[in-house]
Amino acid sequence: MQRMETAWESRWEHMSQDVLHLGSRVQGLEDSKDQTENRVLALELQVSAHSKYFTLLRRDLDDVDNRGRRNNLRIRGLPEPQGPLEDIPTLLSSLFNPLLQRPLDAPLLFDRAHRALRAKGALSSAPRDIICRLHYYVDKERILMASRKSNLQDRFGNPLQVFPDLSWSTLQARKALRPLTQILQDRQIRYRWGYPFSLTTVIDGESFFVSSPEDISPLTSALGVAPLTVPDWFAIPSVTQNTGQVRPQRSRWQTPVKRKKPPQRSSDSPLNQLPNTPSSCG
Structure with a gap:
């Protein structure tokens, strides 16, 4: 019994030391967890503030972009010519002057006028929009207001639409x-x-x-309608969750195989045995 008590006492002593060690480690983990939570809360507040500033910055940037387009108009529906060149200012003047009840040859000043900056589609596809910048803001507003009160058409009778150019x-x-x-x-x-x-x-x-x-x-x-769920158009886009789909990987680029050189003909080849002719160099 005495030997058993001595053995159990030694074992209990080792177990108590292990328990104390585990207790100290658990205490350290709890302290680290509290510090991590405090850091996460601080980061959440910082991210929320950054999101707010980012939203305000995008609003201001969008406002600047739209103010830079204040004299712009977008015309939709004008068919594209088959030729490579197109006199767009003259074409727009012939459309806008009758709309403004002005003479057909009245001057209308454009700073720029061009088709939408994308590749030209097929003949069956919709024509590219025309984007023009008028020199005077008053002319742009008059054209826009007059187009809303009348049905604008080109010389072939195709209906045209005029919009302000927005970002x-x-x-x-x-x-x-x-x-x-x-x-x-x-x-x-x-x-x-x-x-x-x-x-x-x-x-x-x-x-x-x-x-x-x-x-x-x-x-x-x-x-009196149900609430609408509309995404925040100026906020930071949400991170898409992982759906488990594997994105297709591009095949690794490899250098093209070099063409094998044709075997060199030996001097004994019949093709290399030429008749003895006098040299042209004398």
């Missing part, structure tokens, strides 16, 4: 609000786009101003 971000934001604008159009409620990007409308004498996804809920409540 890609603004077009994507308007596309995101298409479900909301469709409801307004179905109910014949007038609305207006503003700069920087915004949507303004009046319902039962109350004005609504939409410049971010958070402003949509009051407008849908006033319309």
Whole structure:
């Protein structure tokens, strides 16, 4: 019994030391966990602040881009000629002067006028848009307002559409609000786009101003429709989750196989045995 007690005491002593060691390690892990949580919270606050600044920066950049396009117009529907050259300013003058009730040869100053900067499609595809910059902002506004009140057509009777030239971000934001604008159009409620990007409308004498996804809920409540889920068009795009799909890998580039040189003919070859002719060099 005495030997057994001595053995158990030694074992309990080793176990108690192991428990103390494990306790100290667990305490260290808990302290490290608390520090990690504090760092993660600080990083989340920092990322949230950066996201806010990034959103404001994108808004300002989009506003600058749109202000640089204030004198631009986009004309859709003009067929492309078969020839390589096209006098676009003269063509636009012949369209816009009758629209403004001016003489056909009245001067209309363009800074630039060209087709959309993409490859020319097939003959059956839609023609590329024409983008022009008028020198005077007043002319651009008059043309835009007159095109909304009349059916603009080319000399072949094709219907034409005239739009203000907007930045890609603004077009994507308007596309995101298409479900909301469709409801307004179905109910014949007038609305207006503003700069920087915004949507303004009046319902039962109350004005609504939409410049971010958070402003949509009051407008849908006033319309009596279900809330719309619209992505934040100026926020940082969300990181797509891993779907488990393996992306196709490109085949590794290899140097082309060198062509094998034809075997050299020996001096004993019959083709190399030429008749003895006098040298032309004398």
